[in-house]
Amino acid sequence: MKKEPPSSNLQMIPIDKIEVLNSRDRNGKVFAEIVGNIKDIGLKKPITVTPRTDADGNEKFMLICGEGRLNAFKSLGETTIPAMVVDVSDEDAFIMSLAENIARRQGRTLELLAGIEKLRDQGYDKKAIALKTGLGEDYVYGILQLLKNGEERLLIAVEKGRIPLNAALTIAGAGSNDKDIQAALQEAYESGQLRGNHLIQARKVIEKRRSLGRTIARGTPRKVPDVTSSSLVRTYQKEVERQKLMVKKAEFAQQRLLFVVEAMRHLLADENFTNLLRAEGLETLPKHIAERVWPGGSTT
CATH class of the missing domain: 1.20.5 (Single alpha-helices involved in coiled-coils or other helix-helix interfaces)
Structure with missing residues (x-):
């Protein structure tokens, strides 16, 4: 049986009573456009919140959808904001927030991929994630496989359309052995998965994957290789x-x-x-x- 959507009603909610459930970083230019649009024509779509009670028994609201609009209202000095109030559990609110961010696919690639990973960690299988996000089951399965192996560089290349998902899975399956990777490239080329620009992009990703690792470093320094006499001679x-x-x-x-x-x-x-x-x-x-x-x- 299909689950009925939660009932909702539109209210003016005090901004200082809203807590962000699933915060994410935003592009400064995009945020400035949101502020400008709201300032010029007002809020076209209300945010979505769910009611809660704090430790002192006071009413508060958890933000499900609309962090950009909420921050824009704050920057404009507003004290209240139109909001659709839905009564859902903490888990459903969290899933609704993740699904909204993934379905819009306008955030940073790693954030969207992390959203799929969080849905998986919440116990949802590929079919349920596909249903909630509007993504294909095969696509979700492939993304989960790459996430499982820590293949962030391949994931980003897939999400940005640089290489096909099937080709990325073939490369990931080859591990770190150069000979196996070249064999995987040959296989992908012969099967038609990698041709033209996709082949060029795949080689670039493989080179970065080989020299910089599978993951994207975010504030974590890479391990410095040991210095040997031969490495010093090569450097010289x-x-x-x-x-x-x-x-x-x-x-x-x-x-x-x-x-x-x-x-x-x-x-x-x-x-x-x-x-x-x-x-x-x-x-x-x-x-x-x-x-x-x-x-x-x-x-x-």
Whole structure:
């Protein structure tokens, strides 16, 4: 039997009585647009809250949906906000909040993926999560598999549409062995999962996954590899090659500059050419060039 939606009614709720149930960070530009829209045309859609009682017996409300609108009202100095009040349990309120954020799919990728993970941790299977969020069962199953293996880089690539989910699962199944990963790429290519730009993006993700790890570091420093004599030699050789390349580039730039300076000297020695430049208002040179063309440093 399909569960009936909770009954609700519209009320003006004091903002200081509302607590945020499932807070998330927001893009500053998007938030500014929300504030501007509310200031210009008012609140088009009320927030959703559920009533509760605090330890002292006072009435309060838990926010289910509409944190951006609530914060916008606060920034505009409002003390009350229109809200749909629904009477649901703590668990249902939490699930409604997560499902709303996931279904809108406008938050940061990791937040949306974390929402699916929280639904799983609440005991919901792939079918229930798909029903609550509007996502396909196969998609939810694939995401849960990648979450289980800590494949954040692959997850983000899938969510942003850079690589197909099936290809990400194939790569994840190869583990960290380069040979197995290349075999997985070949398999994905031959099966048609990875072609064109998807193949290019997959290689980029695999390279980052190999060098930076499967997860996205958020404030946690990566482990510094042990220093050995061979690693020091390799680092030294790379630095030598880098400096040699810089010297070559500098010499090339200097040669081109000398060529330009010498060419300008010959051209400016031609009275007809200088008269033409004056007629066009181009008789001056950049200081850096003029100091080399004319030893006295004149720019005219």
